[in-house]
Amino acid sequence: MAASSSIRTYIPTPPFLSPRTPQSSLSSSLKLTSPHFSPSSKPLLLSSPLSSPLPLRAAATSTPSPNTPTTTFHGLCYVVGDNIDTDQIIPAEYLTLVPSNPDEYKKLGSYALIGLPAAEYPTRFIAPDETTSKYSILIAGDNFGCGSSREHAPVALGAAGVTAVVAESYARIFFRNSVATGEVYPLESEVRVCEACRTGDVVTIELGLGRLINHTTGKDYGLKPIGDAGPVIEAGGIFAYARKAGMIPSLAA
Numbered sequence: 001m002a003a004s005s006s007i008r009t010y011i012p013t014p015p016f017l018s019p020r021t022p023q024s025s026l027s028s029s030l031k032l033t034s035p036h037f038s039p040s041s042k043p044l045l046l047s048s049p050l051s052s053p054l055p056l057r058a059a060a061t062s063t064p065s066p067n068t069p070t071t072t073f074h075g076l077c078y079v080v081g082d083n084i085d086t087d088q089i090i091p092a093e094y095l096t097l098v099p100s101n102p103d104e105y106k107k108l109g110s111y112a113l114i115g116l117p118a119a120e121y122p123t124r125f126i127a128p129d130e131t132t133s134k135y136s137i138l139i140a141g142d143n144f145g146c147g148s149s150r151e152h153a154p155v156a157l158g159a160a161g162v163t164a165v166v167a168e169s170y171a172r173i174f175f176r177n178s179v180a181t182g183e184v185y186p187l188e189s190e191v192r193v194c195e196a197c198r199t200g201d202v203v204t205i206e207l208g209l210g211r212l213i214n215h216t217t218g219k220d221y222g223l224k225p226i227g228d229a230g231p232v233i234e235a236g237g238i239f240a241y242a243r244k245a246g247m248i249p250s251l252a253a
Helices: 021-031 102-110 152-157 172-181 230-236 239-243
Strands: 008-011 044-051 072-079 135-140 164-168 185-188 202-206 210-212 220-221
Touching: 021 202, 044 152, 135 202, 152 172, 172 185, 172 239, 185 230, 230 239
Parallel strands: 072 135, 135 164, 164 185
Antiparallel strands: 008 044, 072 202, 202 210, 210 220
16 A cells, blocks of 8 residues: 555544534533543544654653643743634645654644734744744634644644643634644633733643643633543544554554
């Protein structure tokens, strides 16, 4: 079989990824606490290139706990507004890059958020001649990730060094792709944080506490629970989680 061929694998769809989940119920879906897939869910059809998996990135600090996730993210934040679509996150001209190729994965990250209008965002997310961003936490407004369904959007952010996005709300397909790829944590804020933080502020996200702490301003904000999506992202995406759970065979050593 040619290297460009793909395999199509059926695995059960977690309730928080179900295509039948209405947009209005996204927040309630995030409150699920069981890491197990629903046996009654319809199967999710995914395609995976017959090539090496996505390159591993530095993981967030995490201490295993039987009850409460303690993952922590810390770094500079980059702030954007409402309705940031996937064309702004990664323009269509860069979709020919193959994320499973380490060199192209790195190049994909260098184009993250290049579609943002320079007049509105004079501070660029990726500095000239750099391939990754110094901003590891992205803060956004309403409807982040709207537009096309390209999986390259969360992958580009992850390749650029983003560990988590905190938005007022998400386009469902971006949230779904973020969980499925395991590239970034798509977290929802309880208030409009994008108007309370500025690009360059030093922030910490405490998943276990459900808080975003802005060390620059001395204020902190509540985050909605990530629920069942957390273990999938922490495992490295839906395929890695399914292998870990014994739902599909593990990769050969």
